[in-house]
Amino acid sequence: MINLKNISKVYRTKTIETTALNKIDLQVAKGEFLSIMGPSGCGKSTLLNIIGLLDQPSGGELSIDGETTSNYKGKSLSKFRNEKLGFIFQSFHLIPDLNIIDNVEVPLLYRKINAKQRKEMAAKALESVGLANRKKHFPNQLSGGQKQRVAIARAIVGNPEIILADEPTGNLDSHMGDEVMNILSNLNKDNKTTIIMVTHDERMAKKTDRLIRLYDGSQVA
Amino acid sequence: MISNYFKLAWRVLGRRKFFTFISLFTISFTLGILMVILSFMQSELGSNAPLSNKDELIHLPYIELRKTHFDTIPEIDTLITNGTTKYDTTYQYKSRGTSTSSSTFNKNIIVDYLSDIPFTKQVTVYSDNNLFDFFINGVKLTMQLMFADENYFKIFDHKIIAGRAFESSDITNANQVMVISSLSAEKYFGRTENILGEEIKIDEKTYEIIGVYQHSGKIISFVSPDAILPHTILDESDSDPFYFGGFRAIYQKDANIEINQLKKEIVNASANIPLDHPANDFGFNEVKLVPRTYNEMFAQGIYYDRDPTKSHRIIKWTVLLLLLFFIALPTINLINLNTSRILERSSEIGVRKSFGATDTNIVTQFIAENIIQTFIGGIIGLCLAILMISFLNNIGYMANAKLIINFKFFLYSFIVTLFFGIVSGAIPAYRMSKLPIVNALKENKL
Structure with missing residues (x-):
């Protein structure tokens, strides 16, 4: 489903050239739960951003569902991200001015779905992460674990085929981390959603189908 | 969304x-x-109101008399031809300066020479506001009085809230009547109703109130006097020189012409004004009239330039x-x-x-x-x-x-x-x- 061939990412300034990713080859099957580990600065998040089409590789080719992603530009790229991908960030990135249900609704705003249907879909997503009773709360009224569950609800509300999670348990204690991990595992099992997760936590990584390790921008395991 | x-x-x-x-x-x-x-x-x-017609109006506030001085000026050139000095003298007759005198009009100039101008729907002659003191119940009060003709109330659409405006007979007969503003009525009588027929004594003469007009709320003086009296009450012929006095004119153009056309006609009408009158003892040889639109006149009040269009611009x-x-x-x-x-x-x-x-x-x-x-x-x-x-x-x-x-x-x-x-x-x-x-x-x- 996801195919990375010789993916490189080089950051250049006038004086320095830094290689963040060095010729990564990776295939991720549909419905697979993959975790990426490695020390800080090894390129894990960069790789996730490239797979999520948030960043562009300096070299190599990425294809998803057989489509080369470099063909997507502007509106088609936005549409692709909106329909196929869901993101979960370490620091949640909820919009503080919107209440929980409106936050979950964000991906649906960019589809032609009427307000009533959007509300229903967002409520259902919140229910699936156990936050149906917090719809009208604002992010600053929630705990870290609850915020991350809202972020998961936002990621899954549009039924994406792929979820990209960047250290989703990084800011949570072990109990909350386990809760979030269970939700992701269930999502993977029940909906066959492909999940790629970056983590520092060996314990969490072991709960996934496959683990790859990066070191200095190269895949080492 | x-x-x-x-x-x-x-x-x-x-x-x-x-x-x-x-x-x-x-x-x-x-x-x-x-x-x-x-x-x-x-x-x-x-x-x-009372300036609903303002875009059709041309103001003629001043008359300017000019005297251009001409002199014969000799110029002597020295030429040396074959060692002999020769003198070549030329003479030029040209302007050596201009004297001007300008003021508001003697009303007779407007009435006699500047009333019948082509493309004019109507013209009014009116004075500046003049301050008059008088006493009511032993209290000294001051009024700004204007002297005008019956056309004043046709050109400026003051709302008459009691009585009537001037009729031509008021002007012709120099009736001792006045139309006062609602503001003055409040100020002097404490009311605007039931004051028709009341009398005000100014300079030993008694004037009857025949009408009350709604105060305009504007600061432009010629639509905001306290009271208006027939201009014929004033006899300028004795007190003023032939050309100058305390009056101005406002013209309303015909509906179908451009405002500048009327302006041109007014400028041309300066030729109607005689310069051979004994009052012209200085020997002025030109009359200059500078008509201006309402906006030009307003602009000149803020930034004065001899050319009103430039002031306006x-x-x-x-x-x-x-x-x-x-x-x-x-x-x-x-x-x-x-x-x-x-x-x-x-x-x-x-x-x-x-x-x-x-x-x-x-x-x-x-x-x-x-x-x-x-x-x-x-x-x-x-x-x-x-x-x-x-x-x-x-x-x-x-x-x-x-x-x-x-x-x-x-x-x-x-x-x-x-x-x-x-x-x-x-x-x-x-x-x-x-x-x-x-x-x-x-x-x-x-």
Whole structure:
């Protein structure tokens, strides 16, 4: 489903050239739960951003569902991200001015779905992460674990085929981390959603189908 | 989507109270002040009673007599031809300077020589306002009196609220009557009703009140006298030289001609005025008339140039530039505020784009927020303008002036402010929409 061939990412300034990713080859099957580990600065998040089409590789080719992603530009790229991908960030990135249900609704705003249907879909997503009773709360009224569950609800509300999670348990204690991990595992099992997760936590990584390790921008395991 | 924008805008306004205060203050204060300025301009320069015909009027306030001095001037050149000095003298006859004398008209000049001008619908002769003191119940009062003819009330559509305006017989017979303003009636009698037939004694002569007109609320003197009397009461023939006196003329053009055509006719009519009168003992050899439109006359009152069109042009552009500057300053301020506000929300932009927002979606969102904000500011601005105008009217900041809220101007001001509101939101939003998602997310201000 996801195919990375010789993916490189080089950051250049006038004086320095830094290689963040060095010729990564990776295939991720549909419905697979993959975790990426490695020390800080090894390129894990960069790789996730490239797979999520948030960043562009300096070299190599990425294809998803057989489509080369470099063909997507502007509106088609936005549409692709909106329909196929869901993101979960370490620091949640909820919009503080919107209440929980409106936050979950964000991906649906960019589809032609009427307000009533959007509300229903967002409520259902919140229910699936156990936050149906917090719809009208604002992010600053929630705990870290609850915020991350809202972020998961936002990621899954549009039924994406792929979820990209960047250290989703990084800011949570072990109990909350386990809760979030269970939700992701269930999502993977029940909906066959492909999940790629970056983590520092060996314990969490072991709960996934496959683990790859990066070191200095190269895949080492 | 729209309700989402509205919700978000409302929350953003509520969450960043200081920013909201500065933004709303900027918008509402600008609109409020703009409204007061426009209200003043509309009140003084708009086509409203008693100046509904103002765009058809030509004012002729002064007569100018000129004497150009001509001299024969010899010029002697020295030439040396074959060692012999020769003198070559030439003579030139040219102007060596001009003497001028100008003043308001003797009314007879207007009546006798300047009344019958082509393309004129009607002409009125009226005096400057003259201060007269008199006593009522032992209290000294002062009135600004104007002397005019019956056409004055045809050209200026004063609303007669009691009695009548002048008839031609009042002028022909030099009747000792007067039409007073509602403001004067209140001031002198404490009422505007039941004062017809009352008498006022001025300079040992008694004048009967035959009408009351609604006070115009304007500061332009020739539509705001305290009372108007027939000009024939004054006999200028004895007291003034032939050409000069205390009167001016206003012409109303025929409906089908351009105003400049009438101007030209008035200039040409200067040839009607005789220069061989004994009063011209200085030997003036030219009469110059400079007719001007209402706006030109108003402009000359602020910035005087001999050419009234130049005065008008300079004042018009100065006012426009000042208004533009007045709007531009808060706009630049708003752009700065919006840039910092949107920069603060770069992480939100990153999230939205991650979940499928296009650049257009982002720009539209911030523009929508700005429109909502400007709209709220506009409503506050309107309230502020109403308060300021009623305050200014109540304290009588300028004698006789009365400002009114003009909703048409409010709409124009609002559209201009909205335009700048949109621009001030769109420019930073467009820049931010182009920010790479990864960089936007790194800002992490959420």
